[in-house]
Amino acid sequence: GFTHRHIEQTASILSGHVDSRRSAQLPHGLIVERAADGWAAISRIQPVGGIQAVDTLSWPVMDPGEELTLIPGITLQLEAGWKLECSIVSAESEKRKPSDMLMLCDADEIEKLGIGLVLRTRRPGDFIRPLGMKGRKSLQDSFIDAKIPRRVRDHIPIVLCSARGGEALWVPGPGGRRSTHATVGPQTRRVLRLEFTRMGEA
Numbered sequence: 001g002f003t004h005r006h007i008e009q010t011a012s013i014l015s016g017h018v019d020s021r022r023s024a025q026l027p028h029g030l031i032v033e034r035a036a037d038g039w040a041a042i043s044r045i046q047p048v049g050g051i052q053a054v055d056t057l058s059w060p061v062m063d064p065g066e067e068l069t070l071i072p073g074i075t076l077q078l079e080a081g082w083k084l085e086c087s088i089v090s091a092e093s094e095k096r097k098p099s100d101m102l103m104l105c106d107a108d109e110i111e112k113l114g115i116g117l118v119l120r121t122r123r124p125g126d127f128i129r130p131l132g133m134k135g136r137k138s139l140q141d142s143f144i145d146a147k148i149p150r151r152v153r154d155h156i157p158i159v160l161c162s163a164r165g166g167e168a169l170w171v172p173g174p175g176g177r178r179s180t181h182a183t184v185g186p187q188t189r190r191v192l193r194l195e196f197t198r199m200g201e202a
Contacts, residue, residue, distance in 0.1 A: 002027055014040045033149065059148075059173035060084070060101070060196040061155040067120040070159065072107075072192065076119065078157060081198045084119065091184070094191045098178065101197065103159065103170045107190040109182035116162040117169065121154055128168040131178045139168060146175025159194060172196055 009024050010032045023033040026042070034040040041058065060082040068076055072088045088107050098104050110117070126139040143153045159170040161181070169179045173196075184191055 010042070014042075016040070057198075059152055059155070060157055060198075061152075062119070062121060062157045064121045064154045067118055070117040070119055070194070079155075083197055084157070085193075085195050085197070087193050089191050089193055091188045091191050094193065100173055100176060101195060103172070103178060103194045104184050105169070105182040105192050105194075106184055106188045107182075107192040108188075110192055118160050118162045119157050120160065121156065122158055123166065126158070126160070126166045126168055128171065128177050129180045131180045131183065133180075136167075137177075139171065142171065142177055143175075146177075148173075148175045157196075170194065 006024075006026055010026065013022065013024060013032050013034050016034060023031060026032060030042055032040070032042045060078060061080055062078045062082075070076075070084075070086045072086050074086055076084045076086070078084060094104060096102060096104075122139050122143075127136045128139060128142060129136045130142070139158070148156070156171065156173060156176075158168050159172075161167045161169055167179070168177070169181060171177045182192075
């Protein structure tokens, strides 16, 4: 289904040619896109919540308005083959480092703060206190600064502190943010592990 025109169009977008478009639909449910900062990707389009153009390969996704409670020991099934595993392990047994799809935090600190964790999409007024930065930042500004595509923003599942007025603990995926709360340190005994994976991934 690919033609010479598709190949030329894709090469032009990925190379950042001044006269090229920023995105184009390709055969087999693919989209090629270049952001303002030069970032470019080819990804698969899958219908999610009635939206036909959401990159479900780079970011975990869920339906806007859905809200799920995070309880250690459960695995939540999300859209487009994504799932989130929530578990508590000993600090000694956790050897991995945090990544776009893996968040580690101090389980005891979470409990001390009285934070109930939920998973939902963004709402007006949501914010985060980014790790390594001072003060707070709105999720809207974080998404813009990270060049997260507009069509993805309403579908990204966000881990929030339900008792702290819409304060996010983690925004997963490329360009995501981790909060300054409950980071893992030398004093950590138990680690709360949140990990997104897709069907078929190890």
